[in-house]
Amino acid sequence: MAVTEELGALIGVARKSWKVFLSYKLWFVSDLLMGFFFAGNALLIGIGLTGKRHSESLAQLTGYSDYLLFAVLGFMVLGFGLTFLSGFVWSVVDELYAGTLEYSFASPMRRITFFLGNVLVRLALNGLFLLIYVPLFVVLFDLRIEVVPFLKGLAVLLLGTPGMVGLGLAAAGIVLYLRDPGPFISILEMLVFALSGAMYPISILPKPLQWLAKALPYAPTTETLRKVVISGFSGAVSGIAYLAVISLAYAFFGYLTYKWSEKQARKIGLKSY
Amino acid sequence: MMPTIKVKDLRKSYPKRIPLPFRRVEWVEALKGISFKVRKGELFGLLGPNGAGKTTTIKILTTLLEPSGGSAKVLGYDVVSQAREVRRRINLVAEGERTLYWRLSAYENLRYFSNIYYVPKDEAEKRIRELLQLVGLWERRNDLVMGFSRGMKQRLAIAKALINDPEVLFLDEPTLGLDVQSALFVREFVERLVKEKRKTVLLTTHHMAEAERLCDRIAIIDHGRIIALNTPENLKRLVSEGETVEIRVRNLRPEKVKEVDGRLAVSEEDPTRGTLLRGNLDEEDLPRVVEGLIRAGAKVLSVERVEPTLEDVFIKLTGRALRD
Numbered sequence: 001m002a003v004t005e006e007l008g009a010l011i012g013v014a015r016k017s018w019k020v021f022l023s024y025k026l027w028f029v030s031d032l033l034m035g036f037f038f039a040g041n042a043l044l045i046g047i048g049l050t051g052k053r054h055s056e057s058l059a060q061l062t063g064y065s066d067y068l069l070f071a072v073l074g075f076m077v078l079g080f081g082l083t084f085l086s087g088f089v090w091s092v093v094d095e096l097y098a099g100t101l102e103y104s105f106a107s108p109m110r111r112i113t114f115f116l117g118n119v120l121v122r123l124a125l126n127g128l129f130l131l132i133y134v135p136l137f138v139v140l141f142d143l144r145i146e147v148v149p150f151l152k153g154l155a156v157l158l159l160g161t162p163g164m165v166g167l168g169l170a171a172a173g174i175v176l177y178l179r180d181p182g183p184f185i186s187i188l189e190m191l192v193f194a195l196s197g198a199m200y201p202i203s204i205l206p207k208p209l210q211w212l213a214k215a216l217p218y219a220p221t222t223e224t225l226r227k228v229v230i231s232g233f234s235g236a237v238s239g240i241a242y243l244a245v246i247s248l249a250y251a252f253f254g255y256l257t258y259k260w261s262e263k264q265a266r267k268i269g270l271k272s273y
Numbered sequence: 274m275m276p277t278i279k280v281k282d283l284r285k286s287y288p289k290r291i292p293l294p295f296r297r298v299e300w301v302e303a304l305k306g307i308s309f310k311v312r313k314g315e316l317f318g319l320l321g322p323n324g325a326g327k328t329t330t331i332k333i334l335t336t337l338l339e340p341s342g343g344s345a346k347v348l349g350y351d352v353v354s355q356a357r358e359v360r361r362r363i364n365l366v367a368e369g370e371r372t373l374y375w376r377l378s379a380y381e382n383l384r385y386f387s388n389i390y391y392v393p394k395d396e397a398e399k400r401i402r403e404l405l406q407l408v409g410l411w412e413r414r415n416d417l418v419m420g421f422s423r424g425m426k427q428r429l430a431i432a433k434a435l436i437n438d439p440e441v442l443f444l445d446e447p448t449l450g451l452d453v454q455s456a457l458f459v460r461e462f463v464e465r466l467v468k469e470k471r472k473t474v475l476l477t478t479h480h481m482a483e484a485e486r487l488c489d490r491i492a493i494i495d496h497g498r499i500i501a502l503n504t505p506e507n508l509k510r511l512v513s514e515g516e517t518v519e520i521r522v523r524n525l526r527p528e529k530v531k532e533v534d535g536r537l538a539v540s541e542e543d544p545t546r547g548t549l550l551r552g553n554l555d556e557e558d559l560p561r562v563v564e565g566l567i568r569a570g571a572k573v574l575s576v577e578r579v580e581p582t583l584e585d586v587f588i589k590l591t592g593r594a595l596r597d
Contacts, residue, residue, distance in 0.1 A: 005391040012388020016374065016381070023376040099371030103433070105333050108360040108390040176290060266339040269287045269329075 009109040013117025017091075021121055031125060035075070035133045042071030042199065043141055043204040061201045063230050068141055072134070073153065073229060074198030079126055079198065080157060084168035086189060087119030090170050093181050111258070115172065116165075145229075153229040159240065160221030163247030166254025167217060173261030197222040217243075217250050229263075275349055277441055277473045278334065284342035285329050291499035295396040303329045305497040306343060311475060316467045318488035319477040320583065322595050326497040329424060329479035331445045334475065335365045347441055363393070364434040370426045370450070375419035379410050382418060383436055390437035404432040408462070424455025425544075431462060433569075442466065444476040447451050448483060460487060473526055481583040493587060500590045505583065512581040512589050516553040519579050520563070523547040525571035531592075533565040534558075538594035540584065547574055553581075553589050 021027060031259045047053060048069030059065035091114070096102035104114055137143035171188060195202070195213035202213045202223070213219040224239035235241065285304040292298045299382055304326045311317040319327045331340040334345055336356040343353065350358040366372075373382050377577055380401060387397035405411040410426040412499055418426060427447065444463065448456035464487060466472045478484050484491050485505045492502040519540070525548055527539045537552035554562055559576070585593050 008391065008394070009389045012385050015388075016377065016385040020376050057594060099369060100374055102337060102367055103365075103372055103386070104389060105335055106365055107386070108357050108391060114389075144352040163474055179430065255371070263339070266337070267341070269285075269291060269338060 006110060006113050009107075009113045010117045013109075013114055013121040015102075017118050018121045033134075035079075035129050036136075038071070038075050042075070043068050045199075046071070052204060058201070059201055064224065064226065066144065068137070068143055069145060070226065071199060072137065072143065072145075073226050074196065074222050076130060077157060077218065077225055078193065078196045078198040079159070080123070081160075081164040081167075081218045081221070082189060082192060083119050083122045083126060084161075084164045085171055085192060086185065087122055088115045088168035088172040089175050089181065089185050089188075091115060091118035092175050093185070107248065111262070112169075115169065119168075149229045149232070152233060153225040156225040156228050156236075156240065156243065157221060159243055160217050160224075160247050163217030163243075163250035164221070166247075166250035166252065169254035170250075170257040173258035176261050176265045192216070192218055195219055215246075217246055220246055274313070276310035277313045277315070277348060278287055278309075278317070278475060279346045280310070280330075280334070280343070281308050282306045282343035283308070283330070283345055284337065285326070285333060285341050286341045291388055303497050304333075304340070307492075307494065307497070307499045308343075309492050309499060309502060311473060313473055314467065314471045315489045316474045316476065316487055318484040318491040319475065319494050320479065320481065320484045320488075320491050320493035320587075320595075321477075322479055324481075324569055325494045327479075327494060328445055330477070330494075331443050331477055335363060335443050336360055337367045340499065361437070361439045362439060363443065364390075364437055364439040365433045366427075366430045366445065366447050368445040368449060370510065372430055373418050373426060376417060378417055379405060379421075379432075380414040382429065383433060386433050386436045392437055398402065398440070398478060400436060404435055408432045409458075415595065416564075422455075424451050424458070427451055427455060435466075439472070439539070441473045441475070444474060445516075446477055446479070448478070448480065452585050456483075463487060465596070467498050473547045481587075481595060485583050491583070493583070493590065495587075501586065508583060509581050512585045513552050516555065517553050517579050517581040517585045518552055518559060519575075519577045520550045520552075520566065521574040522550060522566055522571040523546050523574060525566065525569060529569045531570050536588070537562070538592065539587045540594050547572075551585065551588060551594065 046055065049176055054065040056065065058067055058070060062070060065068040092101065095104060117125070135146065138145070173182065178184055178188070193208065195216055196218040197213060202210050202219050205213060220239065220243045224243050225234050227236035227239055283304055284302070284306050286300040286302050288298040288300050290296070290298050307326070307330065319330060321327050329338065333340050334347060334352060336352050336359050346352065347359045348362050352359055377385065383401045384397065385405065387401065392400065402411065405414050410425060410429060410432060413425070418429065423427065428531055432449070447457050447463065451459065460480070460483060463474060463476065467474055476487065488505060490502065490504050491508060492499045492506070494500070501511065514528065527542070527548070530537050530539055530550060534552065534554070536554060537550045539548055540551040541549040543549070563573055563576060584595055587593070
């Protein structure tokens, strides 16, 4: 009963979010174009830097010689991870500005249902865009990707998901405290982008930044996914184990941080409280 | 019988700034230990000026805020430790018009709220139709809320507040900013809810006539304290009949009023009709007060004995009018 009630609420939030998203029609177009620009840029940067499509130095560092495939996989993880981070944070901020957060939070629906419902549409869109991009990249840019290894990579993405959800929850909790959350969100997104390993291997970063990147759930997900795509699960056991631990740790951390933040917000009367 | 709402020594303090480590923060007491009980099927009013603590009380009772001290129970559930149980059984109409999704239609708004209040699908469809018909918005169900007037938005907010068929309804200034016709609709609707559906309603207002007309009992709240609690009739008995006087004057600065007589308060300021003073004065004092007003430079336009209202009770208890 409780599960079906919560599922109904999840669908309700997702439907509301979809309708609101559709009312801003240009967002749909810009989201769709974003993937093409990213892949196009990745291809041009790769060719511009090395003079050719395949790079020996990238292959030495990561096992991938095709920078486009490397970047497409990285972008997939980054887009997925940022959906939780930005999605959770903006679902609080947008509803605060609109004045509707109070009504949603006064309902019996669980907070995680509210957050996941708000990003469900974006996740579905990400999946849809991927279904459009990948075949197009295969045709346009001669992207070579095999289905079975790619599906194994998606399993790694699922393993990293609790950690990315946790970080999104922690960020949403912090946002409750900020008078103007816009700059915080921008900095956070830039930081995640720089440390995600989406565009370049994190091994080229200075050591402190490498540690920081490994301490967040994005780069371990990206690197393990890439490893699994080229050498299967058996070739990435240590990466999978590390990702499982860090993902679980962030899930707990995020849950506790958000719970604490909301309790504090209720106590001191922040924003909509 | 267990009260539907039970509030005991409820306190709430807000920090003036966000508390951070190593930052000294001053706290402001918004509620200073209020206590009251609301019975099932009662329409209970919290009447007080802006900043008295009415909205804070509603936010605590609807689980949006945690109290700093004391306790509050709704339908026997503690608003802090059993918040979700409380939320399932209540609903609210919050102050202000930006509480609904303006980019959704009236129907889509109610459908969303039926989902997050766990109303089963078949039941929800039936209820949405009934509620939209009840508030006169069925014909406009597919129109976006952004195109609605303030009154229509408030009617939709009330329909939203009934979507889970709540046992207790909290209404925070439900007629604030509405035109006369819409305010009348809301008042009649709330009256019917209590009489016909036996809902328990807690309503906040700073509109005395509204409180007097609608509420079975009223708690007058000022500076975070309940200063009187009774039926409207009994509250008005605090002011003896024949004592209430309305004096309309011109050319008198409001700050001069208290200098003339502390029992007088400014009830209304109208640039064309002058300033209306109200107070509870004995027969013998009246000529002296009028003289005092004239000496203070006022032109006295009229002096009239009137029936006491809740505003006179507030003036008698606090020395101020509700608008101050």
